[in-house]
Amino acid sequence: MVGLQHFLTLGAVIFAIGFFGAVTKRNLVVVLMCIELMFNAVNIVVVAMSRYLVPLAMQRAPDSTDAAVAQTLLTGQVFAVFVITVAAAEVALALGIVIAIYRTRRTADTNELKLMSR
Amino acid sequence: MLTAVVFLPVAAAIIIALAARSPRAVKGVALTAFVADFALAIAVFARYNTGDGGFQQVEQYDWLPGESVVFQYLLGVDGLSATMVLLTGLLGLAAMLVSMNIQHRVREYFVFLLLLQTAVMGVFASLDFILFFIMWELELVPMFFLISIWGTGRKEYSAMKFLVFTFVGSAFMLVSILVLYFSVGTFDMRVLLESDLRNLVAPVTVVFGLFFAAFAIKLPVWPVHTWLPDAHTDAPTAVSVMLAGVLLKMGGYGLIRVNVAMFPEVTQQAALPFAILAVISILFGAMVTLRQTDLKRLIAYSSVSHMGYVLLGVASVGATGGALSSVGLTGAALQMFTHGTITGLLFVMVGVVYDKAHTRHIPDLGGLAARMPYAAVALMVAGLASLGLPGLSGFVAEIMVFLGTFPVYGVLTALAALGVVVSAGYILWTLRGVMFGPAKERWAHIGDATLVEKVAPALLIIAVVAVGVYPALITDALSSGVGEALADRITTVVGGLR
């Protein structure tokens, strides 16, 4: 039987993998990819919560048929919408900087960025 | 009146910074300010009514009114602080006079010197703890610059060491001040002195200990004295005068004003360790002094030794039952005053000698008395006062400390008295080495102190002799401030506690 815990654990696993990669990888683009893994993990978690958990509005009014109350079931999905949006913005910006770096340095290796870490 | 005493120097500093252009004008303004400040300080001291006692000439304004925190602009003097204000006025003038030949970055120098004067006056005159603390910290800045710009030798190192030591102490003090505030609800020292400070938001022994650490560093007590010789040696003459003459007294003042007066019970419990520390300071300081060949270093270590007597006098509070007398405390306070004048005089004279001979190395000097009789006499007076010759002020203070402490800690006091013997040794040895003995060829061209250089020693000698001959001049004020008044209070407080 698959339940909430399964989804959450899956999210945690992907989050941890992404975290490991984000911390250890030297290629900027790969670091960015690992961060996207973390965001996806968060999305799995919030959407699963949205599906399995009873939101506060319904806890307060278990007999309400109010549309607004029912709607709060989807708060987790809204959460994911914003995560996706921000991720897109971050990737766009990251691409801009990566290309700027590439122009000046012709490399994308974080270990090459030694200019400042003396 | 007190406001004028405290802020006159800083006003002069602003005038110098903004208006005065030529070195002559700068020195003129500064000299006027210091003379006026000294006159005001005398007036403050003279107006202090010893019969009434307590805090007088209080000036009080709300500076930061608020529901949760109340700061006040609160000045006032009791017998102890009035004496210290007088001392600061005197030594400020002396420091000014020996600075007349400063050539390097004149404006900044006098701005800092005046700022220092304000800060020190402020420490002694503040009755609000926050104002006290601000003045205490404010003194660091001009000192740091004065030592590191106009000093000699390893001046930057010494300045930094001075700063770090004092800053550590004041950091401790800030925490304790805050604890007092949140326990009693005021920064007003007068209220705190009347309050029961046994139940604080932090353990009272810790608060006491932090205060003691701050003041002990400033005093300085062995083993936290190491900044003093460095700072003294590398500072310019005027700053050495201020440092030894006045700044060390901030430590003693705080010790008596805060530790003893606010926490008499804890002080009684801590009296034995205090006495032991004092004796170590006295003997250690004296022993190390014997081995010095640099005049300034020598006086610096002798200061460690002599300031030990202040702590020893404070330790007389350890008397049990009704045996507590006011003699020890008054002696401690008097020792602060006399050491200020005597050591100030010593440094002034060393400055004069160094100015002529360009060395402070004792074996190089010798036979100067013939060439500079005035300086020789002044140095002799200072030296003799320092070793406690009866008739000069040092004697009175030391004998009072011994009399006050002997009944309580007989053996320790006897040990401390050994320090007097040692100091007689090094003082006489120094005098002989510098002024007497065979006249050396290389000093043949040397001249006596100039007229300007004669004024400062003269002032200080007058003070040394006057207090030596007629101690009541000072002790009346001191006993109304710390001596009898404090002893009575301690007896009642501690007696009431039992």
Added chain:
Amino acid sequence: MNSSALWLLSPEISLAFVAMLAFLVDLVTRRKGYVAAVSLVGLVLPLLFTTLLWGELSGWVNAIGPQPGEVAGVSIPGIFGTLVVDRYALFFKYLVFGALGLVLLASLDYRSRLGRLEGEYYGLILLSAGGMTLLAATVELLSLYIALELATLPLVALAAFLRDGRSTEAGIKFLLLGAISSAVLLFGMALVFGVTGSTYLSDIAGAVATATPGDVPFGSYAMLAGAVMMAAGFGFKIAAVPFQMWVPDVYEGSPTPITAYLSVASKAAGFAALLRVFTTAFGPADLHWSVLFAALAVASMTVGNLVAVAQSNIKRMLGYSTIAHAGYMLIGVAAVAGRTGDGSLQGPQGLLFYLGGYAVTNLAAFFAVIAIANRTGSDQISDFAGMGRRAPWLAFLLTVSLLSLIGIPPTAGFMGKLFLFGAAVNADLAWLALVGVINSVLSAYYYLRIVKVMYFQEPASQERVTCSPALWAALGSASLGVAFVGMAPWPLFAFAAQALLGFAGR
């Protein structure tokens, strides 16, 4: 959105409007001075709206009628309860706009290095300010997160704005490390949302309050983990140890005005959100989190100060110093648990005061650095040698701001530390205050090293160092602020007290 929503958001909307205007002006004219002028003058609008909103709270402006959920004179909720206009939010608007104005002024001196991108520079900085003020005003986790990103992402672009090696590296490090911390923050938010079933702070507070008191702090493991992960996310924003690793490189590589802005406004906004989330949402959780922040405070102060000692670049050094100062400020957060019920806002009040004093102090320090480094072309501390003679006033003002950073009276820094440490003592955290003061002593060493270099070392050349009138104006105002807050702390202190009226339900 209805009219009241527009009104409540008017400072941010007008700010975004000014930003768009900056982009447009840049497109239509080659006279670049116009862009800066538009941005600076335009800043009057959001300030005006902020003041009017303050009036709305105080009752001397009445633009909208009573709103549902409004607490008279204390707070007006808006936009379905995701936003609140209270004095706390308005305090941070003033703080951010003030810092922004000074930074814009100082940026005028930096224009030559921006090339043709002036419109983008000013527009992005304005947009980021909008994110920061929103951060202090939102009371719902998703809005908070988006506001946080709006405050950060423009700064990422600005950090990389010089497009040379160090600047782009600053940008990418800021972006990537920021994204990692965002992910952690989001995971924390997700856990909290999962337990409470809502993203509104007030709902979370309700859930925390009704949680059955058990062995687990915060009522459940998920809540505890969520709170810790959120603290980590905010810790990145305010540059607290151990989330500080981005600071030195970003501070060194960014254009200096941006560094100044980052160290003041961004940090203030981070604290605004942190304090609001933890006092509002987790307020009832028996203040278990106070310990967490006390630990972070100790780590930040100590690490920041220790590492700063070894720095040879002044921007890096100031970077580590801001880490240490984040530590001092965290004392204010930790001290939220007052010993007595009524004294419990002393920590936040001290924090707000400190933020104000720190803003002017740090801005003054960075402006002086801009002035000097722009002429000498170097950020190395050793190149500040002899500035006491080459630029007496700049050196003097830099010295004053450094003294303020140490906390020597009579400067703003001293008063700030006094209030913060006082709050700590009052919250039975005297040990924390002690750690704080010892750290202040430690910090004196490296701050004074700069003073030493400026005054006691021989200059490389005798050439005088001067700077532009605009930078003088910025530096002068900031320095006046340092002196004013230090000598007459009462107005700012009262302002901070006002800002906490009705804050977190008190």
Added chain:
Amino acid sequence: MTPSGLEQSTAFTVIWWVVAAMSVIAATLVVRLKDVLRAALALVGVFISVVFLFFMLNAELLAVAQLLIYGGAISILIIFAVLLTRDVHEGSPSNALQVPAFLLSAGLLAVMTFVINNTDWKLLSAARLAPAAQERAAEVFANSTPWLAGLLMRQFVLPFEVASVLLLAAVIGALALLREE
């Protein structure tokens, strides 16, 4: 389908495990593959798995958004970045932090697993909702898109509007960085 219980069929379970395994393997590949382009393709694999997961969670709109934005736009941007920088740097080497980072991540995972399995989640299936409310809930999940839009336009209109400003700022920033002098 009632809101209180998801499709608890064997097929659902089997598909879930397959998708989960796929996503974890793909995620591992992202971290482990030496070739950056292949790692990027593995990342797309993760994105696609997440699309399936969203479908299984009745989040159709999100599944589509995930497919378009992540599977489409973001993947292309990343691959674009990879190709741009590829000629100078082939592999995807790791830095010296392997062991501590692994321990940290493993610790994080352990803590989170503990948290997830030791928290008393308020499950919808266990909630005592009135029958009418249950029907309304079922309706929401059966056709979530308009409901989601309603939510975005009402409660979450503030972050929604701010997000648009955020995207604008990011685009302007990226363009500024790319503009030729």
